[in-house]
Amino acid sequence: MDKSKTRIQLPGTIFFIFGASGDLTSRKLVPALYNLFLDGWMPLNFAIIGMGRSAYTDEKYRDLLLEDINSYSRNGKADERWTSFSKHLYYQISDIGNDDSYQEQVRRINNFKETWGEEPSVIYYLAVAPRFFGTIAEKLAKHQLTANTEKTRVVIEKPFGHDFESAKALNQLLSTVFTEQQIYRIDHYLGKETVQNILAFRFANSILEPIWNRNYIDHVEISVTEQLGVEGRGGYYEEAGALRDMVQNHIFQLLCLVAMEPPVSFQADEVRNRKVDVLHAMRKFKPEDVAKNAVRGQYGSGWIEGKQVKGYREEENVNPESNTETFAALKLFIDNWRWHGVPFYLRTGKRMHQTASTITIQFKDVPHMIFPTETIEGWQQNRLIISIQPEMSIRLQMQAKRPGLSMTLNPIDLIFDYRGAYEGQSPEAYETLLLDTMIGDQTLFMRADQVEAAWDLLMPVLNSWSAKKSLNFPNYSADSWGPELAEALIAKDGFHWFTLPLKNKK
Known part of the structure; x- marks a missing residue:
């Protein structure tokens, strides 16, 4: 705090x-x-x-x-x-x-x-x-x-509205009772320590700003995955789905923090103005783009950590022929000077191989390789990985020489780990947000125009998916990394979904 x-x-x-x-x-x-x-x-x-x-x-x-x-x-x-x-x-x-x-x-x-x-x-x-x-x-x-x-x-x-029109109507209703300064639209993700640290990491360190743009960054991945299924919330999830439940709020919030321009000050509306700028600069989906840049999935039955689990359509209060997505992956572009041409890949899903929330910034490769092929072991481009859960860390992956007489390079991690750097427990997200509410600080809360802009961006995808029933659901098994088309979405650009190995994952 x-x-x-x-x-x-x-x-x-x-x-x-x-x-x-x-x-x-x-x-x-x-x-x-x-x-x-x-x-x-x-x-x-x-x-x-x-x-x-x-x-x-x-x-x-x-x-x-x-x-x-x-x-x-x-x-x-x-x-x-x-x-x-x-x-x-x-x-x-x-x-x-x-x-x-x-x-x-x-x-x-x-x-x-x-x-x-x-x-x-x-x-x-x-x-x-x-x-x-x-x-x-x-x-x-x-x-x-x-x-x-x-x-x-x-x-x-959340959920603040079910679509663009309902969110707009709710904002209009609330505005007849409250001023915008009285309304705190809460997203608990923004109260997490590592999420707040994105602002500090970006704007308190001068070495990052010169390389935080299209000239040095190859692409950005934001991945929020869960091992859990709907856990008795089938009725709610049938009305929501992965896009409404996670992308419109949590994941778009993370994207805005990564992509926003430096605010003039740390005043609440100045920070939120810069977030809204990101949403306004996002390239809107055209109907013909949905099939190319959006992937949906629904989990089937399987085994997780030795326990057999049901498929989504077998869950309580779920339609046996449900068209609701439990997985979503998107490819987005931000059409402004900083990010022109840099793809942003987002994915979220339930019943995945592990529960993790990570942001991966992959930098462009060195312009000229001076080392002979035999000196390189597992060469990879530099990455900055921000892990939000289950571990809280920020790590920079670089190349370094291995100890020894020969010139042999391999990847290493420079790690900032909360548990190792600070004593005591970190506050829970709701502690931070409730304290901010008492103080009257709206920096970590969503504003009306931000909510509506996020819904507006997703409506072409939501409309397309609701109008056309998926014929291959379920299309990924429990304890997997989602449907094959999600891998193809990023692989066709020469990339792959990055997964941070977890210490407690065997």
């Missing part, structure tokens, strides 16, 4: 979490807030109020959250400090469509305001299904809970 934030004295803050008993609240939000409390980042006065339909008392809700802390907190099981933290936890039985629920919020805010002797910041976290976003926003406005634009914020999880 930014150490400068330690100088900020946060005002009293109230979190209203819609979806209090949901998986996101249990696994991520409350453990993140608890860890912030342990590390001294929470304000002196704060309240976390879970909103839900279950008939819990404050005490019952606290007991349930204690179980979640013991299971999911990066700091392990709760210690004696839980007692102090739990006093800030409350539960409110509520119905999203019921006016009485919002009147109760008004009462609670006024009570805390009187008790604390200050005007509190109020954060509404919408950890609910997207179909409820509009109703909550309208009810908050009706009861004048959003009037204080300086002190009121709303946090919205």
